[in-house]
Amino acid sequence: MAHLVLVETTPTAGFKIVQEAVALGHEVTFVAESLDPYLAAEGGEEAVRTPTRIRTGITTADPGSLREELERLHREHPVHGLLALSEGHLPAIAEAAHALGLPFESPETTKRLRNKHEVRLLLDDAGVPQPAFRQALTAEEAVAAAEELGYPVVVKPADGFGSVRVGVAETAGEVAELAEAVLATRVYGRGITGIGVVLLERYVPGPVVSCEMLTVDGAHHPYGCVDKMLSPPPYPVELGGCFPAELPDDVRDAVVDVCARALDAAGVRRGHTHTEVVLGPEGPAIIEINGRLIGGYVPTMMNHVLGRNVYHDVIDLALGGSPRPSAAHGVGCIRALTAPAAGVLAGIGADAARRGPGVAEVMLHARPGRRVRPARDNFDRLGFLITTGATAPEARAAAEAAHDRVEVRVTPEPEGREPEAPEGVVA
Structure with a gap:
């Protein structure tokens, strides 16, 4: 069979694609800067045993270093496809794929998608609906931009991911604080460096959904939409959602259409994309495009109702195939587990949740002893539960009931000490 290479991933959810690839008879090499972020997660030791081989000590976010390592690996064990789940x-990865002549999105498009401001400019030129936006290189510029856009505004890194350093600001002081945090973030972990550019967007009220697409030869094929349960401002962290989202047909069609137009404007020709959209007063508007499969355990939730394995599509695409999405049967819902207060995680009791009606899976990835806090970004999520139902209300009710049965025990930290998000657990 084929030899696939997975370059970094999300602990421990991303290793599900390794399990699937191995089950299909493929070899998988996992390439990482370090195994530490993966071993720090609950179940990490078992997860890192699933690849056929592991290569570490590589600066995986540096195109030159990664290309050299993969060319060396290719000479030893010919590589047939690259798997990419880490934003x-x-x-x-795209540059390495290009150098090896492997199927992948172009390096130019992949690099473009990592700069949200550049994408905003392309969408603006194409007339794709989106919030008004500005770029800032200093906190003072950010405040001036916010005054021009009008409050409230969303402040985020232009190259961020995982909701890290994203916030909603109502005042100049809040803008300055959020902007300074973005400007100070020059390291995201696992070799990923920040460019220190602030993106400000006019806040658009309305529900948020994502559209999950598979693009082959420039043709965009939707799996469907996922609705979003977000934490309250100022930190809009994704705490759950259902697939397919419960949307009127005309709204769903409008979301798919605006996302397809956005992907065309950004030059997307091949790959999975996860595009976030706000259903604002004037219709769907693009929040951002992510050039990868939706993260965390959401693909697992989708698998429960699609009757197919989304990871098989990722593998097929990496090997040059042309997979197509299938229709969903029923609805899946995912719900994040988070800390009720800052402190040290003493344990998570989830046995009662596992026995609940409609519960398909419960996954915990936070070890006791880890410092935790109420969710400010995706790093702060401690685990997930997945439920299924015939309808969205049924699946959502099962998820809420199961969530209520989970006990997250936290030992308070000394007053004034606040935990930092651990590295490498972003989805």
């Missing part, structure tokens, strides 16, 4: 590593 910050996509440009380096």
